[in-house]
Amino acid sequence: MKAWRWILAFGLLAGLVLAQGQQPIKIGALFILSGNFAGYGKSGSQGAQLAVEEINARGGVLGRPLQLLVVDDQGNPEVGVREARRLVLQEKVDFLFGIDSSSVALAVAPLTDEYKIPLVVTHAATPTLTEQCRPYVFRTSNNARMDAWAAAALAATLPVKRWANIGPDYEFGRVSWQDFIARLRQLRPDVEVVSEQWPRFGSTDYASFITALMRARPEGVFSTLWAGDMVIFARQAKAFGFFNQVRYFVNPVGAALEVLAPLGKETPEGLLVSARYWFLYPNAERNRAFVEAYRKRFGEYPSYNAQEAYAGMQMLALAIQKARSTQAEAIRKAFEADGGLVYEAPEGRKRMRPEDHQVFESLVWGYTKHSPEYPFAILERMRIVPASDTVYPTQCKR
Amino acid sequence: MDLSFLLLQLLTGLAYASTLFLLSVGLSLIFGAMGIVNFAHGSFYMLGAYLLFAFTRGQAEGFWAGLFLVLAAGLVVGALVERLLIRPIYPRPEEYQILLTYALLLILEDLVRLAFGAGYRSFPLPPLFSSPLFLLGAPFPSYYLFLLALAGLSALGLWAFLYRTRLGTWVRAATQDREMLEALGVNVPLLYTAIFALGIALAALGGAALVPLQAATPGMAVDAVINAFIVVVIGGLGSVWGALLGAVLIGLLQAFGILLLPEMAMVFPFALMALVLLLRPWGLLGRPPAVRT
Numbered sequence: 001m002k003a004w005r006w007i008l009a010f011g012l013l014a015g016l017v018l019a020q021g022q023q024p025i026k027i028g029a030l031f032i033l034s035g036n037f038a039g040y041g042k043s044g045s046q047g048a049q050l051a052v053e054e055i056n057a058r059g060g061v062l063g064r065p066l067q068l069l070v071v072d073d074q075g076n077p078e079v080g081v082r083e084a085r086r087l088v089l090q091e092k093v094d095f096l097f098g099i100d101s102s103s104v105a106l107a108v109a110p111l112t113d114e115y116k117i118p119l120v121v122t123h124a125a126t127p128t129l130t131e132q133c134r135p136y137v138f139r140t141s142n143n144a145r146m147d148a149w150a151a152a153a154l155a156a157t158l159p160v161k162r163w164a165n166i167g168p169d170y171e172f173g174r175v176s177w178q179d180f181i182a183r184l185r186q187l188r189p190d191v192e193v194v195s196e197q198w199p200r201f202g203s204t205d206y207a208s209f210i211t212a213l214m215r216a217r218p219e220g221v222f223s224t225l226w227a228g229d230m231v232i233f234a235r236q237a238k239a240f241g242f243f244n245q246v247r248y249f250v251n252p253v254g255a256a257l258e259v260l261a262p263l264g265k266e267t268p269e270g271l272l273v274s275a276r277y278w279f280l281y282p283n284a285e286r287n288r289a290f291v292e293a294y295r296k297r298f299g300e301y302p303s304y305n306a307q308e309a310y311a312g313m314q315m316l317a318l319a320i321q322k323a324r325s326t327q328a329e330a331i332r333k334a335f336e337a338d339g340g341l342v343y344e345a346p347e348g349r350k351r352m353r354p355e356d357h358q359v360f361e362s363l364v365w366g367y368t369k370h371s372p373e374y375p376f377a378i379l380e381r382m383r384i385v386p387a388s389d390t391v392y393p394t395q396c397k398r
Numbered sequence: 399m400d401l402s403f404l405l406l407q408l409l410t411g412l413a414y415a416s417t418l419f420l421l422s423v424g425l426s427l428i429f430g431a432m433g434i435v436n437f438a439h440g441s442f443y444m445l446g447a448y449l450l451f452a453f454t455r456g457q458a459e460g461f462w463a464g465l466f467l468v469l470a471a472g473l474v475v476g477a478l479v480e481r482l483l484i485r486p487i488y489p490r491p492e493e494y495q496i497l498l499t500y501a502l503l504l505i506l507e508d509l510v511r512l513a514f515g516a517g518y519r520s521f522p523l524p525p526l527f528s529s530p531l532f533l534l535g536a537p538f539p540s541y542y543l544f545l546l547a548l549a550g551l552s553a554l555g556l557w558a559f560l561y562r563t564r565l566g567t568w569v570r571a572a573t574q575d576r577e578m579l580e581a582l583g584v585n586v587p588l589l590y591t592a593i594f595a596l597g598i599a600l601a602a603l604g605g606a607a608l609v610p611l612q613a614a615t616p617g618m619a620v621d622a623v624i625n626a627f628i629v630v631v632i633g634g635l636g637s638v639w640g641a642l643l644g645a646v647l648i649g650l651l652q653a654f655g656i657l658l659l660p661e662m663a664m665v666f667p668f669a670l671m672a673l674v675l676l677l678r679p680w681g682l683l684g685r686p687p688a689v690r691t
Contacts, residue, residue: 034507036617038516169664197656200664202621204612205417207410207542208653212660215403231518231613239523239539239611241530262518262613 024067028087033072047309077107102126122312133396147252148179164218168201257303290346402534411653413542416549418645420604424597430636440623446602476598634684
C-alpha cells in the first residue's frame with residue numbers, strides 16, 4: 001500500500017516536471033504597430049520573431065520553446081503600461097521585451113519591480129532608462145548618449161567650426177544635442193553654435209526652419225530628426241538646395257532603413273549618418289548569414305531595429321540558459337556575472353555593463369552614397385567608433 | 399536682416415499657409431453649411447495622398463493627371479460617405495457625428511495600412527518644378543509657387559461659387575435656415591451631399607498636392623486633423639475666409655516667430671489658438687452663437 005502511494009506520488013511529480021519542461025517560456029513584446037512609427041515596430045517584431053524561430057529550431061532554452069506575444073503600445077505610455085500589465089497578469093508572460101519609444105519604456109520600467117518581471121529594452125534610447133539603476137531592466141542596444149558621443153568624436157575630426165542643430169522638440173532631441181555639443185566642446189574648444197532649431201516632433205513642414213538654418217550659414221549641422229520627420233525634412237531641404245550649402249550633415253539615426261528605403265534615390269549623397277547597426281557591416285560570415293536569413297524570412301533587408309531586437313532576444317536566451325531559470329533575480333545575476341554578459345551579435349560584440357545594465361558596442365558611421373545594386377542609399381567611407389569612446393561613468397552600484 | 403531673406407521667409411510662410419488652407423477649408427465649409435464636425439477630415443487628406451500613388455504608380459510624369467483623378471475620386475468618396483453614413487444620423491444628437499467620424503478615421507487608417515503598408519511613401523517633385531528658383535540670389539523650391547497658386551485659385555473658385563452662383567446662394571442659405579430653403583423647393587439633401595463631396599474633394603486634393611514635398615504615412619491623418627482644427631478655431635468654425643485667415647496667420651507666425659524665438663517653435667500655433675479663444679471664442683471671422691430665446 002505504502003509503496004503504491006509512493007509510486008503514484010513520484011509519477012505525478014515526474015508528470016509535473018515533464019509538463020513544466022514542455023511549457024513555453026512566454027515573452028511579451030511591446031512595439032509600435034500603428035501610426036507614423038509602425039514601420040519601426042514592424043521591423044523590431046520581425047527581428048525578435050526570427051531569433052525565437054532560430055532558438056526553437058535548436059530545441060529552445062532549458063528544453064522549453066520560446067513563445068513570443070507581440071502587442072501594439074501605439075508609442076503611448078498609458079497604452080504601454082496597460083498592455084504590459086495585461087501581458088503579465090493575464091498572459092502570464094515571463095519577460096517583457098522590445099519598446100520603441102523612450103516615454104513608453106520609462107513608464108513600463110516600474111512594473112519590473114512591482115511584478116519581479118525582467119524587461120529587455122531593444123530600441124528606446126533615452127539614457128535616463130539605465131541611469132535609474134533598476135535591477136530588472138536591461139538595455140541590449142546602445143543609447144542616445146553613446147550615439148551623440150560617437151557623433152562628437154567624428155565631428156571633432158571635421159574641418160568645421162560653425163555648428164547648428166535641428167532636432168525634434170522632445171527629450172530625445174534635446175538630450176542628444178546637449179550631449180553632442182558638450183562632448184564636442186571638450187574635444188574641440190574652438191567650435192561655436194550659430195543656430196538651434198526645434199520643430200515639433202511629427203512636423204510636416206520644415207521650410208521656415210530650413211531657411212532660418214541656411215541664413216545662419218553653419219558649416220556643420222547636427223540633426224536628430226528621425227522616422228518620417230527625417231524623410232520629409234530631407235526632401236524639403238533638398239528642394240531648397242540646403243545640402244549644397246551645408247558641407248557636413250551629421251545624423252546619428254539617419255541611416256535607419258525605415259528612412260532610407262522610402263527616400264530611395266532622393267537621399268542626398270554625402271550625409272554623415274549612423275543607425276546603431278548597418279546591414280553591410282561587418283562584412284563577416286556571422287552578419288552575412290543573419291542578413292540572408294532575415295531576407296529569406298521577410299523579403300527585406302534588416303534595419304537597425306530588426307537587428308537590435310534579434311540580438312536582444314538572443315541575449316535574453318543566453319541569460320536564461322546561464323541562469324537555468326526564468327526567475328528575475330537569477331536572470332539579473334546571469335546578466336551581471338563575469339563582468340557582464342557578452343554576445344557576438346551580427347553587428348559585433350555587445351557587452352553589458354553590470355552596474356547599470358547598459359550594453360556597450362562599437363558604432364558604425366558612414367557617408368550616404370547611391371549604388372546601382374540597392375534601391376536606396378548605402379554607406380561608404382565607413383567610420384567605426386569603438387565602444388571605448390562612448391563609455392560614460394555610471395552612478396549605479398551593484 | 400536683408401530683404402531677400404525676409405522675402406524668402408514670407409514666401410515659405412505663405413506656402414505653408416497654402417497647405418493649411420487646402421486642408422482646413424473643407425472642414426470649415428462642411429461645418430458651416432451642414433453643422434457636421436468631421437473628425438475624419440484629415441483621413442480624406444491622407445486618402446488623397448495615397449490615391450495619388452495608386453493612380454500614378456509613384457511616377458512623377460503622371461502627377462497632373464493624378465491630381466485630377468484624386469479630385470474626382472474625392473467627390474465620389476465624399477458623396478458616398480455623406481449619402482451612406484452621415485445622412486442617417488442628421489436627426490441624432492451631435493455625439494453621434496463625433497463617434498461616427500472618429501470611427502471613420504480609425505477605419506480609414508487601417509485600410510490604408512492594409513493596402514499600402516505601414517512605412518512612408520514618398521513621391522518625386524513633378525518635372526516642371528523639380529529645380530529650385532532663385533529669388534534675389536536665395537534658392538527657393540519652385541513647387542511652392544504651385545502650392546501658392548493652387549490655394550489661391552481654390553480660394554477664388556470657392557468665393558465665385560459661393561457668391562456668384564445660384565448653388566452657392568443656396569449653400570449660404572442652408573447655413574441660415576434649412577426649413578425655409580426646403581419650403582422654397584430646393585432639394586436640400588442633394589445640396590448637402592454636394593457640399594460634403596466638395597469639402598472632401600478639397601482635402602483629398604490638398605493631400606495629393608503635398609505628397610511631392612512630404613511623404614504619405616497612415617498616421618498623417620491625425621496630425622492633419624489637429625492642424626485643421628487649430629486653423630478653423632482661430633479663423634472661426636464655419637467661415638471659409640476664417641480658414642484662409644487662420645492659415646495665413648499660422649504660416650507667418652511660424653516663419654517669422656522662429657527667427658526671434660527658435661526655442662518656442664512648437665508653441666506658436668497653440669498659443670495663437672489660446673489667445674483667440676480667450677478674446678473671441680467663436681474665432682476671428684466666425685459668428686458669435688445666437689442667443690436662444
